[in-house]
Amino acid sequence: MFKQKRRTMLLSSLLVLVLLVLAGCQPVGGLDVNKVLTNSFSVKSAESNQTITLELTPDNTGLSPQAQKMFDLFGKMKLTVTDAKTEDRFHASMKGTLEYAKGQIPFQLAMDDQQLTLQIEGAKKPLVLRTGAAALGSAEMPSPLSKALQEEIDKLSKRMVESxxxxxxxxxxxxxxxxxxxxxxxxxxxxGESVNLQKLHAEVRGSELIDLVKGFLTNVLADEKGLKEFIGGLYDVYSPFLLAMAKEAGELENDPMTDMIMPYLQNKTLAVEFVFTFLKTQLEQALSKYDASVAAYFATEEGAATKAWLGGQYVKVDLYVDRDGMTRKSVTELMITAPEGKADGLKSVKVTSSAEMWNINKPVKADKVDTSAGVIELNGTTGRITPSKIVASLEPNSQLYKLLKNDLQITKKEITMLMNDNGNDYGFFGTKPYNDNGTVMVPVRFVVERLDADVEWDAATNLVKVTDPLKGTVITLTIGSTTATVNGTPQTLEKAAVLVDGTTYIPVRFVTENMGAEVKWNQETQTVSITRD
Incomplete structure (x- = not known):
């Protein structure tokens, strides 16, 4: 079953790849298709809109309740982008809505070369996702890369887009x-403007994939000049970053592997010839065996099933092209069916898309997301972001809160700990819980962080502070004291927090129940279970 799923994903990916690069070589009806497709990568600025619909069809072979719930929620989804603006290749924005079975979630997004900012209806503040070098470190855990390498990462991203x-x-x-x-x-x-266009219609069936892939490999092998230029282009994009990494690794470790690859990173001609010779040899060998290998595979039972399955896959696309060879409108339909009984209840996936574009390569200004009231960092500069923190950042009556908290239950936690002398270390530095005369004592960081809360330790005062974003609860405990506070109110502990070999242990019931969790003790199995919705 695993092999079947992997093959399904691979062939589906190939089908999408063919969609993206279909009709490359020959002009059709006087239209230079290669120019049209290449032009789509040369758009530097534009305005656009788009609607994408996803339809999932179950195979009705006895879905589990959880799977049925997911189909009910997301069996048909629609993403509508009403206003997308590309200012340049590194600055863009869009506004739209995501629609699913229970409602719509409006959003606004802005992107630059350092971060992506997302405002979702119901969020108390915009969400910020750092990109490039800005995403590599935080205040608590700085990036392991040098400043020079971080700068190279930003340059690499720009070179990738430009090339x-x-x-x-x-x-x-x-x-x-x-x-x-x-x-x-x-x-x-x-x-809203009538435009005279050329409509390019193309369809690719799954049964064509074998011949299309062979044709592609044949054309690549025949275009020696183009292949070398392609390899050279990749060299220009990646070699500065790889060279910086190799130099830094060589300085730190005196790595023999670095010495071996350094001549290629410093000599473009040498690198291109080496890669070209390798690829040419591999392509020649693959093509010489291609037909025989395909025939042999299709002669097997598995191959025959794959061949039959391929016939049900397809992609259809209409591109509406102006006289400058720019695609102004597109309509796409992609169908992927799963082998019967091989996709855990999923029969087919259908994706349809329609889009239009205007003001191509004209002055366009991307919109900004208002961050004057602050943001919620998803990475880059602050501590870890957890599902509970994301839910806590939303208004409880918002559609997104209900989806994440109630429908998807992303904050639901289940922790089980076994009391023994030689068993599990629970992945936390070799420490484990213990039973102190009926009170279960647990490593504070292990339990609290698995409940998506934060722990702070003040060595000067021996104070432990637990902050639960989901409930808004703040708990403080002092090592050796049976008095704690919950949101500033003093409470008495059954046992004092203790420090054992540098690890702080706390009474599990007091802390977790004040965080809204339920604790159960099984005397027979010596197991403590913690659950929270």
């Missing part, structure tokens, strides 16, 4: 045309 048009051109022109492809002249409304 995309030239690299994509080689890939798109190497793909053969699918069997079903045509061009006709049409008039369409784009953002």
């Amino acid at each position: 995309a048009p030239s690299l994509a051109s080689f890939v798109t022109r190497s793909f053969p045309n699918p069997n079903a492809i045509s061009v006709e002249n049409v008039s369409e409304k784009i953002h």
Whole structure:
């Protein structure tokens, strides 16, 4: 079953790949398809809108209650982007809604070369996700990379974006045309304006994949100049970063592997020739055995099932192209079916998309998300972000809160601990809970962090502070004292917190029940169980 799923994912990925680069080599009806596809990577600024619909069909072979719940919630979803603006390749914004069975969730997103900022309806503050080098460290855990390497990561991201048009051109022109492809002249409304366009229609069936892949490999092998330029383009993108890494590794470890690869990183001609020779040899060997290998596989029982399954997969696409070779509108339909009884209740996945674009490569200003009231950091500068912290950042009556907390139950926790002398260390530095005359004492960080709360330790005062974002509870305990506070109110502990070999132990029931969790003790198995919704 695992092999079948892996093969399904691989072939599905190939089908999507063919969609992205279909019709590369030959012009169709006077339309230079390669230019059209390459132009999609050369868009530097534009405005657009898009609607994407996802439909999941169950196979009704006895779904589990949990699986049925997921199908009921997400069997049909729609993402509507009403206003997308690309200012340049590193600054963009969009507004839209995500619709599922129980309602809609509006959102606004803004992106630059350092971070992605997302405002979702119901969130108390915008969410910020750091990107590039900014995402590598936090105040508690700084990045292990040097400043020079962090700078190279940012440069690498920019080089990848800037090189995309030239690299994509080689890939798109190497793909053969699918069997079903045509061009006709049409008039369409784009953002309310009637525009004369050429409509490129293409369909790719799963049964065509074998021949299309062979054609692609054949064309790549035949285009020696193009392949070398493609390898050279990749070298220009990645070699500065790899060279910086190799130099730093060599300085720190005197690594023989670094000495071996350094000449290639310092000599583009040498590197390109080496990679080209290797790829050419591999392609020649693969193509020489391609037909025989495919025939042999399809002759097996598994291969015959795969061949039959491929016939049910397809992708259809309509591209509406203006006289400059720019795609102004697109309509896509992708169907992936699962082998019968091999996808845990999933029969098929259908994705449809429609989009239109205007103001291409004209001055466009991306919108900003208002962060004047502060943000919630998802990475980069603050401590860990947990499901409970995300839910706590939402208004309890919001649609997103209800989805995450009630429907998906992302804050639900179940912890089981066994009291013994030689067993589990629970992954926490070799410490384990113990029973002190009927009171279960647990390592504070182990339990509290698994309940998505934070722990602070003040060595000067021997004070432990537990902050639970979900309930808003703040608990303080002092080593050796049976008095604690819950939100500032003093309470008496059954046992005092203690310090054992540098690890703070606390009475599990007091802390977890004040965080809204339920604690159960099984005398027969000597097991303590903690659950929280």
